[in-house]
Amino acid sequence: MNWLILALAGLVEVAWSQSIKPTQNFTRPIPTIISLLLMAAAVFLLSVAMNTLPVGTAYAVFTGIGAVGAIALGIVLNDDPVSVGRMAALALIVGGIVLARVTT
Numbered sequence: 001m002n003w004l005i006l007a008l009a010g011l012v013e014v015a016w017s018q019s020i021k022p023t024q025n026f027t028r029p030i031p032t033i034i035s036l037l038l039m040a041a042a043v044f045l046l047s048v049a050m051n052t053l054p055v056g057t058a059y060a061v062f063t064g065i066g067a068v069g070a071i072a073l074g075i076v077l078n079d080d081p082v083s084v085g086r087m088a089a090l091a092l093i094v095g096g097i098v099l100a101r102v103t104t
Contacts, residue, residue: 002049003101006058009045010065016042017070018077042066057100064097 016038022031042062050058068090074080 002052005045006049006053006061007065009042009049010062011069012038012042012045013062013066014069014073017066018073054104057104061097061100064093064100068093068097 016035019031019035019038022028023035024031026032026035046058046062049062071080071086071090075082
């Protein structure tokens with residue numbers, strides 16, 4: 001169950017990463033509130049998952065999901081550049097997440 005909570009925490013972190021830019025340096029109140037709530041929700045869910053998962057593994061998977069999701073959404077939504085190097089980095093991150101899961 002805590003792996004599912006950790007996956008949810010990672011997905012909320014992806015949403016949080018996308019919510020930062022609309023705050024315009026935290027000068028817009030509504031986007032800033034949304035961003036802060038998403039950040040708090042992600043960290044709360046991470047802390048719940050860490051009740052039974054090793055801290056290092058949980059944090060690595062959490063940030064890995066966040067990184068992969070942020071890069072993927074950046075490519076799809078913001079026309080961020082796609083390159084062989086970026087795709088290789090994503091593949092390595094996903095491989096690390098899978099390896100952490102199967103060896104924990």
